[in-house]
Amino acid sequence: MITLVNKPHVSSDDPFDKPPCRGCSSYLVEPYIKCAECGPSPFLLCLQCFTRGYEYKKHQSDHKYEIMVKRAVCI
Numbered sequence: 001m002i003t004l005v006n007k008p009h010v011s012s013d014d015p016f017d018k019p020p021c022r023g024c025s026s027y028l029v030e031p032y033i034k035c036a037e038c039g040p041s042p043f044l045l046c047l048q049c050f051t052r053g054y055e056y057k058k059h060q061s062d063h064k065y066e067i068m069v070k071r072a073v074c075i
């Protein structure tokens, strides 16, 4: 039996409308993590890097985070 994973239909989305993960430079797919304290350029992490507590320069793993999900969050 094959269980289908709920995969959003992305063909109409621009895949280049956001920067890559700061930790591993991979293309970000929702949900991903945005640091709420680093700026002005968005500090974005994929879930894997967020889970390992990635830190970079001023960014510390105890910063506040926002979870970015597909077009559902208005900030």
Ligand SMILES: [Zn+2]
Residues within 6 Å of the ligand: 021, 022, 023, 024, 025, 026, 045, 046, 047, 048, 049, 050
């Ligand atoms: Zn990453």
Ligand SMILES: [Zn+2]
Residues within 6 Å of the ligand: 035, 036, 037, 038, 043, 058, 059, 060, 063
């Ligand atoms: Zn930060």
